Amino acid sequence: MNPSEVPHDSFKLPQKKAGEQGFKAPEGYFGDFAARLQTRLQLEDHPESPDPQLTGLDRENIYSAPDGYFEGLHRRIMARINGQEETGKVRQLSWYQRPALQWAVAAAVTLLVVVGIALNGPSQTQGFDDFSTEELLAMVESEQVEAALILEVMGTPGPEGFSEDELGEWGESELDLLLDEVDLKDLEAALLEEQN
Amino acid sequence: MIAVEENAFVSALQAPNTREHAFGELVSQFQQPLYYHIRRMVVAHDDADDVLQNTFVKAWRGLDGFRGDSKLKTWLYRIATNESITFLQKRKRRQHQDIDNLQDDLRHSLDQSPYISGEEIQIKLQQAVLTLPERQRLVFNMRYYDDMKYDDISAVLGVTTGALKASYHHAVKKVQKFLTESTI
Numbered sequence: 217m218n219p220s221e222v223p224h225d226s227f228k229l230p231q232k233k234a235g236e237q238g239f240k241a242p243e244g245y246f247g248d249f250a251a252r253l254q255t256r257l258q259l260e261d262h263p264e265s266p267d268p269q270l271t272g273l274d275r276e277n278i279y280s281a282p283d284g285y286f287e288g289l290h291r292r293i294m295a296r297i298n299g300q301e302e303t304g305k306v307r308q309l310s311w312y313q314r315p316a317l318q319w320a321v322a323a324a325v326t327l328l329v330v331v332g333i334a335l336n337g338p339s340q341t342q343g344f345d346d347f348s349t350e351e352l353l354a355m356v357e358s359e360q361v362e363a364a365l366i367l368e369v370m371g372t373p374g375p376e377g378f379s380e381d382e383l384g385e386w387g388e389s390e391l392d393l394l395l396d397e398v399d400l401k402d403l404e405a406a407l408l409e410e411q412n
Numbered sequence: 413m414i415a416v417e418e419n420a421f422v423s424a425l426q427a428p429n430t431r432e433h434a435f436g437e438l439v440s441q442f443q444q445p446l447y448y449h450i451r452r453m454v455v456a457h458d459d460a461d462d463v464l465q466n467t468f469v470k471a472w473r474g475l476d477g478f479r480g481d482s483k484l485k486t487w488l489y490r491i492a493t494n495e496s497i498t499f500l501q502k503r504k505r506r507q508h509q510d511i512d513n514l515q516d517d518l519r520h521s522l523d524q525s526p527y528i529s530g531e532e533i534q535i536k537l538q539q540a541v542l543t544l545p546e547r548q549r550l551v552f553n554m555r556y557y558d559d560m561k562y563d564d565i566s567a568v569l570g571v572t573t574g575a576l577k578a579s580y581h582h583a584v585k586k587v588q589k590f591l592t593e594s595t596i
Binding site for chain 1: 436443451
């Protein structure tokens, strides 16, 4: 039968209830959709417009160098290089730069530190509040803190902005950079929540 | 610089008889972008001059070791960046400063140093940028002022582009917040 010959009342779609779409989005999904979309767009690489949020400002350079500064720079650098190479040939080490004395000083400092630790005893157990950035970094390196958690604490762009492969490539440099962004108290709270 | 030209230039930099002349070309080509890259980090001209000279002296000494794995520009920016950070760290140690003191000090230099001029909003923008942590400031400067692509910044700092984008995004938000609050 030719489809055009099918009587109109042979096929009937189920009655659609008002407002029903057949699919459901998570609660609150549309509430912040525009904001999330804008964040993602801002994160895209647009060489012609590197900062959509600062487009109202010209990229003016407020710094300047003294007149003639650049004209003489190469000459000054070469003079410094030649001077250093020249003095390097006949350089006499000062008494405090001599290796034997440096070893002696290093040994004395080590001894002082060891004696200091022995006299003062081991440090007390730390709470989360006492962690420094370096210690948190050490935890990150030992995979106690995942990159995804740091991004979650940062709020944006959020772990969903990065693939697992990409996050897998992140090392100390990336986490170090982003840890600057994180309020350590928030990170500590998130860590405690994860542990519970 | 086109790759073929860059290879020939690197060869000239590494050959003893052409080295000094080629190095002069290198300084001439990169002195201004590197100066402003450094200046935005250390603020005062005299400090930028020291760090820039150190950068080129290090580059001269490293010429034989340059294998062309990265572009010359990336290599120089990496040296300049490391020298700037080393300078700021030494300054912190020398003056027993913590990070907040150093940032205050740099903002103070912005008000006091010669060879700084611009509209009030541009000075404020620079003050806002100086509130950012060092590494984030580097990311912001290279992206915003130097107009570098994330791939190039990634090669300089050794950080993935994803992390750079996240860091830059937050930097812009912080700068905006500072500008908004300071104009209220």
